[in-house]
Amino acid sequence: MTDAPTVPTPPVVRHLYVHVPFCPTICPYCDFHVLQRRAGVVECYLAKLREDARALAAAYPVDLQTVYLGGGTPSFLRDAELADLVDAVRTHLGWGALENTLEVNPGTVSAARATHWRALGFDRASVGVQSLHDPTLKFLGRPHDAQAARDAVTTLLSGGFRVSGDLITAVEGQPLDEDVRGLVELGVEHVSAYTLTIEPGTPFARRGVQVSEDAERLGFERTEALLTGLGFERYEISNYARPGAHSRHNRAYWTNQHYLGLGPGAAGHYPVTGTPGVLGERRTNAHLHEWLAGTDADVDVVTPEEFVTDALFMGLRLRDGVDLADLTTRSGVDVAARYAPVIEQHVARGTLTLDGTRLRATPQGWWVLNQVIADFLNDEPTQG
Template sequence: MTAHKANEAGFGIYIHWPFCAAKCPYCDFNSHVRHQPVDQARFAAAFERELSHFAELTKGKRVESIFLGGGTPSLMEPATVERLLKAVADRWTLEDAVEITLEANPSSVEAERFRGYRAAGVNRVSLGVQSLQDRDLKLLGRLHDADTARAAVETARATFPRLSFDLIYARPGQALTAWEAELQEAISLAADHLSLYQLTIEHGTPFYALHQAGKLDMPEPDLAAEFFELTQEVTADAGLPAYEVSNHARPGAECRHNLVYWRYGDYVGVGPGAHGRVTAGATRLATSTERHPETWLENVERAGHGLIENAGLNEEEQGDEFLLMGLRLKEGIDLGRYETFSHRSVDPRRLKALLEHGMVEEIGENRVRATREGFFVLDAVVADLAA
């Protein structure tokens, strides 16, 4: 597979800031609480070194998106963010319309700090609101209340050209009517993008232990499906249809960085626990870094990177990943591009069966996408197409 084919979907940089003020009980992301101030200058220097390592692998590529994720990147000083963005710009050519997103929690939003991020070059913010109900914010372990979230959204809208925020639904004890009202309020607050996720119980989290002990009641599968259907209908009616399973936007306001992932483009991942997909020559590499922040820091200072995985993907693995990512999108996948990655064709009989069972649908010449029914069993759909 050529680098050109791998990069048809663009090229992005993901920078993982792993620190949070508190660990949410549902979260299985690589996030860490530190009770002493983080040495931001030392970490920024390590990010610069790891970026240099990847710049050597990706010479000539143009950056379409930069995403500062976490953790809670809004715990960084604006000067740290500026330093990281300069590090990217010094190592690659940025597209004129580069999208630069920073994740923020409402509890860490200050208007002055936000103006500092904007001055540093951030042009899109993603707020972890999660709920507009105080009771559920406490259940979810959030440090902000609903009014703080609303104020943070207003501050973000006044500061950045683009805004998104996250909400979690199908929460314990939540009624469909309550979610619909909350979603309508969210739409009224949102500028052009919402990320709406069903609450899932992830292994190793406090919620998992509570659920196993029978102390956390989750909606039954049929009710969870109703939440999903309601979410799709309300957002579509409001002009923010789903362009991916959990992401909704006005046309043209989709998150370009996440589209790089879902379209199976190349992206560099730096920082503790970051993942990447990078095409070097004729090889597509899966990369991941040391998860523990201080260990990652020491590794980078010693070796120039914190990589713990840097392995070439075989054709079957690339094909499977392409299907799993692309079938999440409303635009679906180009089966010809699947053949480019996997060096094999989809079995016409299996495709016909999935079409007849309503798991996928054709949306143009040689393009298919998962249906709503197919979303619920996406792993099985991918397994069938890849068989």
């Protein structure tokens, strides 16, 4: 009698992203899946979220290190609603052992709410400051003023949160130096600085708002000069931190780890075992009304070579770059040999450096990273 074949055990998933699509207002630059709340919709959302959390727990071994509630505006949920969401996650999937982040709109913060959020188990707040200049906030369509942003950060810090502040750069008329210094002076340990991007279909696109490459580059370079001068490390293209204050959850994305996506529009990177030529699946959930109706997620199978290009695309955003030997072990592809011509060409151009098995993008490479990755995808360097 022969033994039955052993079915491989899927890798343990240690990260969870939860999408909360509701916002008090929709910013004119935003192209995320967001909408304003309507009567009864949040209740249906919470019930479906609990059902999906149960299904994920049954399908995958889970031992969470990080949980991240993004949006939308998770802090826009009423206290009882957020408590219900957290209970659904805790009941079926557990809670992050290392870091649990809540995205926060400044206008939703009070001392009492900060205390409630800490009691629910959140220890890190990512605050959508965007600017500390009232005319810039008005242009961006933000539902708060600069003083509300300052008050939100100080309230959260007093409430025991680790605080990250978001900034948008390359806005015409923005006093960038004042924004950066003002945010740091409030006491944040982490800053995410993003260039204003005009996405198709947004109100800004319809209004013909444009951002020049010169403005983008100035924001890109000036933000780094200011923040590194103030003791922050640029550890990823758009992210800066005090020592030890990196985002543990986002690092899971940048190092191509598996993570669960819960909620409408949420994306996840799921392990797959026992299928030759497949290392995982990337799934993106349907938008709210289709998701509530039970529409299946869009699924893309991750082959070994797709795993490699995904890992390069995300990993080269990090100052640490990518360990090609580790990536070879994880993917089964000899990365250094497979992409030697592309690597050699970009090292010669000064956009990449290779130190042993560690591949990194240079500052110049960060600026043109999309083209660098396109060359890996095409498997041959562009001319120039």
